[in-house]
Amino acid sequence: MGKYIIRRILQAIPLLLIIAVLTFVLLKTVGDPLQYLVEDPRVTEAERFRLRAVLGLNDPLPLQFVHWLIGDDWYLRDIDNDGEGDVYGERRGVLRGDFGESIRVRNRDAIEIIGEKLPNTLLLGITVYVVTITVSLAVGIFAATHPYSLADNIITSISFVFFSMPIYLVALIMIYIFAVQFRLAHDGGLDWLPYLPVQGMRPTRGATGTLAELAWHMVLPVFSLASISIAGYSRFVRASMLEVINSDYIRTAHAKGLSNRRITFLHALKNASLPLVTLVGLDVPFILGGAVVTEQIFSWDGMGLLFIRSLEALDAPVLILFTMMTAIAVVVMQLVTDVTYAWLDPRVRFS
Amino acid sequence: MAAVTETKGQVASLKIERPKAESLTRIALRRFLRHRMAVFGVFLLSSVLLFCTLGMAFYSEGFANQPYPEKAFNPPSAEHIFGTDQVGRDVLARMIYGGQISLMIGITAITIAITIGTTVGLITGYVAGGKLGWIDSLLMRFVEALLAFPILVLLLLLSKWLAANTSTVNILGREISATVVNIVMLIGLTGWMGLSRIVRALVLSLKEREFITAARTIGASDARILIQHILPNCIAPIMVTATLGVGGAIVTESYLSFLGFGVQPPTATWGNIMERVRNSFDEAWWLWVTPGTFTVITVLAINFIGDGLRDALDPRNIK
Numbered sequence: 327m328g329k330y331i332i333r334r335i336l337q338a339i340p341l342l343l344i345i346a347v348l349t350f351v352l353l354k355t356v357g358d359p360l361q362y363l364v365e366d367p368r369v370t371e372a373e374r375f376r377l378r379a380v381l382g383l384n385d386p387l388p389l390q391f392v393h394w395l396i397g398d399d400w401y402l403r404d405i406d407n408d409g410e411g412d413v414y415g416e417r418r419g420v421l422r423g424d425f426g427e428s429i430r431v432r433n434r435d436a437i438e439i440i441g442e443k444l445p446n447t448l449l450l451g452i453t454v455y456v457v458t459i460t461v462s463l464a465v466g467i468f469a470a471t472h473p474y475s476l477a478d479n480i481i482t483s484i485s486f487v488f489f490s491m492p493i494y495l496v497a498l499i500m501i502y503i504f505a506v507q508f509r510l511a512h513d514g515g516l517d518w519l520p521y522l523p524v525q526g527m528r529p530t531r532g533a534t535g536t537l538a539e540l541a542w543h544m545v546l547p548v549f550s551l552a553s554i555s556i557a558g559y560s561r562f563v564r565a566s567m568l569e570v571i572n573s574d575y576i577r578t579a580h581a582k583g584l585s586n587r588r589i590t591f592l593h594a595l596k597n598a599s600l601p602l603v604t605l606v607g608l609d610v611p612f613i614l615g616g617a618v619v620t621e622q623i624f625s626w627d628g629m630g631l632l633f634i635r636s637l638e639a640l641d642a643p644v645l646i647l648f649t650m651m652t653a654i655a656v657v658v659m660q661l662v663t664d665v666t667y668a669w670l671d672p673r674v675r676f677s
Numbered sequence: 678m679a680a681v682t683e684t685k686g687q688v689a690s691l692k693i694e695r696p697k698a699e700s701l702t703r704i705a706l707r708r709f710l711r712h713r714m715a716v717f718g719v720f721l722l723s724s725v726l727l728f729c730t731l732g733m734a735f736y737s738e739g740f741a742n743q744p745y746p747e748k749a750f751n752p753p754s755a756e757h758i759f760g761t762d763q764v765g766r767d768v769l770a771r772m773i774y775g776g777q778i779s780l781m782i783g784i785t786a787i788t789i790a791i792t793i794g795t796t797v798g799l800i801t802g803y804v805a806g807g808k809l810g811w812i813d814s815l816l817m818r819f820v821e822a823l824l825a826f827p828i829l830v831l832l833l834l835l836s837k838w839l840a841a842n843t844s845t846v847n848i849l850g851r852e853i854s855a856t857v858v859n860i861v862m863l864i865g866l867t868g869w870m871g872l873s874r875i876v877r878a879l880v881l882s883l884k885e886r887e888f889i890t891a892a893r894t895i896g897a898s899d900a901r902i903l904i905q906h907i908l909p910n911c912i913a914p915i916m917v918t919a920t921l922g923v924g925g926a927i928v929t930e931s932y933l934s935f936l937g938f939g940v941q942p943p944t945a946t947w948g949n950i951m952e953r954v955r956n957s958f959d960e961a962w963w964l965w966v967t968p969g970t971f972t973v974i975t976v977l978a979i980n981f982i983g984d985g986l987r988d989a990l991d992p993r994n995i996k
Contacts, residue, residue: 344822349834356838490976492928494935495969498958506959615827619932634936637833645834653825 327668331661338657345653346420349646350391359383359429359640372406379405381429382415394426394646395419426643430636436643439632440651444614446527447621447628451613453548458555459606463595465556466563470571471590481560488557497550497623504546522546525625547624551617555609562605566598600670607663611655615648708989715985721978725971729780732773738851741770742943750961760963762950768967775945776971778853780923782861782930782946787922789865791872795915798876799903805881817877820870829932831867836938839863845944854944860933864926872918879911913990917983924979931972947972 360378363369378384382393382403393401398415405412418424425436465485469478488496501524508521523543570576571594579589616629625631629648636644668674699707709715745765753760759768797816805813823831839859845852883889884907892902927947933939934948942949947968954964 340818341822341825344818345825348822352834352838486980487973487977490924490973490980492931492935492969492972494932495965495973498965498969502959502962612827615830618827618829618833619935622936633830633833637837640837649826649830649834652827652830653822656825 334661342653349649353642354387357640375407376405379403396421425647428641428644430639430641436647439644440647443629443632447616454551457552458559462556462559462563465560467567469564470567485557485561488553493554493619496553500546500550547620547626551620566601570594570598603666607659611659614655615652705989709985712985714981718978718981721974725975729773729776736770738774741774753963759967762964771945771950775947775950779927779947783923783926786861786864786926787919790868791919794869794872795876797873799880802877802880803903823870832863835863854941856941860930860940864929875914876911880907883907883910917987920983920986924976
């Protein structure tokens, strides 16, 4: 198994390289991140050249990639446009743990900027997944143990509708009911009626709120995101549970006189959870990328908002780190999935 | 000659023994029509299509795209059944023409995605393990790389690259914003990876089967084997992916529009009708309820149909 893990990690290296080249070429050919300086009359041509030189934007594209990879502290760069090298670069390159400096936020490292937003996104994303998996296990198991009953049909219909909903529509409906209308009712005399906050993570921007306030601010975004994934996941749990429940070994377990509860939650669920592990393993790494639309709607200060802002500013170092990070998470989660799978299903052998 | 007639005779006698033998297409169609949700989906989708086509008789596209600033943000009334938008355009008329564009984006984008996905899947599956195996390794690494991007991130990165082309193109005698073409390309180019993997896996198992060996023995070319013998056996997952994909593409377009990266006005889509609604969504609820409802109904119908197709085409279920 150790050998298997090492081989998978080695296989990931070309994958990461392709992703890096892809993002790099896309971002570097799309436009000039310092375009706004051209329109600024206070900035002289020489200053502009110097800034571009310091950020490495004057180098040819392949050289920029080399600098990104191994650093530019060995490279003598021309910063006053006289055709001669003047100063050495300052970056050490990705391979030496330096992901470069952000272009949008001057004098900040890309990794620092991402480090600030990542906890917010993880908080939201992990909560959503915990809620999603718990609820869809409960709903899916219930539906599978009562197949084609009235309750099962209602659950199926509701999940079909949510599954077809764009996330912003769920979010807007939630906000309209629980924030806007509830607030109107609250102000109109129903003092006991609470209404939910819509914006950000805390009551006032910048202030450190209490844990309760944070949880209160999370209700709407978590519910919006979870409702859509629950729709898909619970259908999936139901299908795989149904398949297992109808198999011979479950009948044998019934024949031996085991309790229904024991059969459902121990014997059936363990096998039915195999496909679920694969699904979760495929989905979970994308938590890191943040929920772009949802974070936008709720002004949640996470990776999704950072991505949009960085994209508008063509902030290549931050964006490349962003995509590399999700890619690494995908690779790692695939490994974790495989190992978990082997643990749950002893028939699986590593080859 | 005698041997041939004898074989023919055997086939004929087999047919007599099973007079009710149906073609697979007929079996699938019968099973599809028995699927109540799928038939309901066809009904829903037909209603939406009728709305988008018959509506043209009552409103012109010029009217749909013409702003009347003095009428901005009018709530639904007898004159404007679905109200007016932020520059006073009639939402009902924009729903009709926007629906056409949204559906067209969905269908053309998925046609592109299906074409790429099927081609890549067929080729990689066929050459895997052979002399040209490196093509398979290379393309599959590329697919893995694309799948390691969050899909919306990949879309937005590429949309930046396709640039904000603000000109218009003439499609079927209508002036349409060129961003429509960009969006179609975007969704098409990012939507094929899953299918290529499904088709590749199918081809891998199909090419080991006897009928392929037989075809090769009688001298069929690689292209003929792929197109005549392997492709028809991959039709079921391709059809299901295509159907469900159209719904997905319509939603993707509305996400892009919602984030401001979508189709540019005056051309309407269901997505961009609600584009700027975020700042005024509690006062102008009709601006998101109407396109939202239409999107959900359409996607729901398409999902029902896709579900029905999946059940109908699943060989494990054929009775």
